Amino acid sequence: SLVDRENKTLAEHNELKKAEDLWNRVKRMDGSGWNNDFGRDDKKRSESSSVKSKHRLERERKDKEEEGKLEQMFLLSEKRDQEKARDRAKKREEQRELAYKMEEEERRANIEREKEEALRKETPRQSLRRLYEPIFRTLWDLEFDNLNGANPFRIVIDKDTCAAIGAPDYCEVVKKPMNLTYIERKVTDEDYETLQEFFADVELLISNALLYNSSPSNEYHIAALEFKRRFKKLRKSLLTSLQQ
Incomplete structure (x- = not known):
């Protein structure tokens, strides 16, 4: 209708008028106005970026602190575990040592009991043999330097x-x-009934050697004198111990 067309024309005229006014204002503005607007926007963006960067750095710092705390807690826990392990190992070692000592004491006690039992069961000749046999073994093991380490008194003649x-x-x-x-x-067969019988046989051995090798310079005579000296010392030691 005619009214509608007039209203449309009026609206278009108003829009055109607004556009012209806006264009005129733009032409009156110098370049600094635009630059200031854009500068303010850049500043805002820069400030926003700086704040974000600070926030990010703060988060990173806190994260590192948390990581450090966790690491310290882990190291402390690991140290406690190691100390506990050492304590357990030490206790096990102490228990082993205690068990070994107890076993050793029990073993020694058993040996002593066996010795006592053997002594109660041994015959008089067995008891006597325990006295003279050490002397015999020492005399048997003698070696004479003037005879190149030989012991001629073992030889059956x-x-x-x-x-x-x-x-x-x-x-x-x-x-x-x-x-x-x-x-x-005679020692092995336990033929000796007294110490004097054992001593007498040893003395007979010495007197025979000195009799047959009568020369003082004879090497067997010298060996016999050394044998006699060692025997007298062993006999004296035994008799002294029996008197105590």
Whole structure:
């Protein structure tokens, strides 16, 4: 209708008028106005970015602090675990040592009980043998430097062997031969009934050696004197211990 067309024309005129007014205002504005507006926007964006950066750095700092705390807690926990493990190992070692000591004490006690039991059961000759056998073993093990470490008193010399060892007249001079081998048999068989019987055989061995090798310079005579000295010392020690 005519009214509608007039209203439309009026509206278009108003819009055009607004556009012209806006354009005129723009033309009157210098470049600084635009620049200031854009500068303010840049400043706002920069400030916003700076704030965000600070917030990010603060979060990173807090995260690192938390990580440090967690690491310290982990190290502390690990240290406590290690200390507990060392304590457990130490206790186990102490328990093993205690068990070993108890076993050792029990073993020694058993040995002592066995010895006591054996002593109660042993015969008089067995008891006597425990006294003289150490002396015999010492005499058997003697070595003589002047004879290149040999011990001639172990050798059996009788009428069957004297010629073979270069002493054919031995049995003519020595009426009752005696040597450590003879004595060993009697020790093993527990033939001695008294200490004096054992001592007598050793003394007979010495006297035979000195009799047949009568020269003081004879190497067997020298060895016999050393044998005698050692025997007298051992006998004295035994008799002294028995008197205490």
